[in-house]
Amino acid sequence: MSLKEQLTTAMKEAMKAKQSERLGTLRMVISAIKNKEIDKKGELDDAAVIDVLSSFVKQRREAADVYRKNDRLDMAESEERELAIVQEFLPAQLDEAELKQLVDDVVAELGAESMKDMGRVMKVLTEQTKGRADGRLVSDLVRAKLN
Numbered sequence: 001m002s003l004k005e006q007l008t009t010a011m012k013e014a015m016k017a018k019q020s021e022r023l024g025t026l027r028m029v030i031s032a033i034k035n036k037e038i039d040k041k042g043e044l045d046d047a048a049v050i051d052v053l054s055s056f057v058k059q060r061r062e063a064a065d066v067y068r069k070n071d072r073l074d075m076a077e078s079e080e081r082e083l084a085i086v087q088e089f090l091p092a093q094l095d096e097a098e099l100k101q102l103v104d105d106v107v108a109e110l111g112a113e114s115m116k117d118m119g120r121v122m123k124v125l126t127e128q129t130k131g132r133a134d135g136r137l138v139s140d141l142v143r144a145k146l147n
Contacts, residue, residue, distance in 0.1 A: 002046055002049075003046045003049045003050065003053075003089060004030075004033060004044065004046075004049055006089060007026060007029060007030055007033070007049075007089060008030065010022075010026055010088075010089075011023060011026040011027060011030060014026060021078075021081060021082075021085075022085055025081075025082045025085045025086065026085070028056075028082075029052070029053065029056055029086060029089075032052050032056060033049055033052050036048065036052055047130070050090065050091070050130065050131040051130070051131070053086055053089055053090055053131065054090065054130070054131050056086050057083055057086055057087060057090065058134075058135070060079045060080070060082050060083040060086070061079075061083060061134070063075075063076075063079045064076045064077075064079035064080050064083065067079060090131050090132070091131050091132050092132065093132055093133060094129060094132050094133045096137070096141075099129070099133055099137065099138060099141055100141055102125065102128060102129070103121075103125065103138070103141045103142055103145050104145065106121055106124050106125055106128070107121055107142075107145055107146070109124075110124065112146060113146070114146060115143070115146050115147065117146065118142055118143065118146055121142050121146070122138070122139065122142060125138050125142065126138070
């Protein structure tokens with residue numbers, strides 16, 4: 001079953017169970033996928049759907065941070081609940097230890113020595129961690145390794 005079909009099935013289940021927050025979140029995600037399909041003028045494969053989900057997760061994470069900074073805890077918690085719903089459909093997330101090992105491996109493989117090499121390292125790591133890690137965390141780990 002494709003990722004898009006899984007999302008549609010989950011939306012139908014949320015509808016039957018009258019889970020309004022989950023239903024609303026899944027509808028937003030499916031709508032974003034359909035918009036992307038319209039832009040591309042064709043069906044999206046699972047990798048493209050993961051890209052859409054990843055950007056949705058990033059938006060929710062940033063919005064929650066902004067709400068927390070402005071003492072809007074209720075809104076931040078709502079964003080985090082939406083984030084958790086969407087993360088169910090993403091591949092398993094890498095923990096920090098796994099990411100550090102991956103960064104070490106890529107840096108050694110490419111022979112990267114300074115910040116000048118960060119672009120090359122990030123290009124490889126972005127492909128390897130797509131949908132499985134927060135890009136900001138990966139960038140921070142690479143920056144720490146190359147400094």
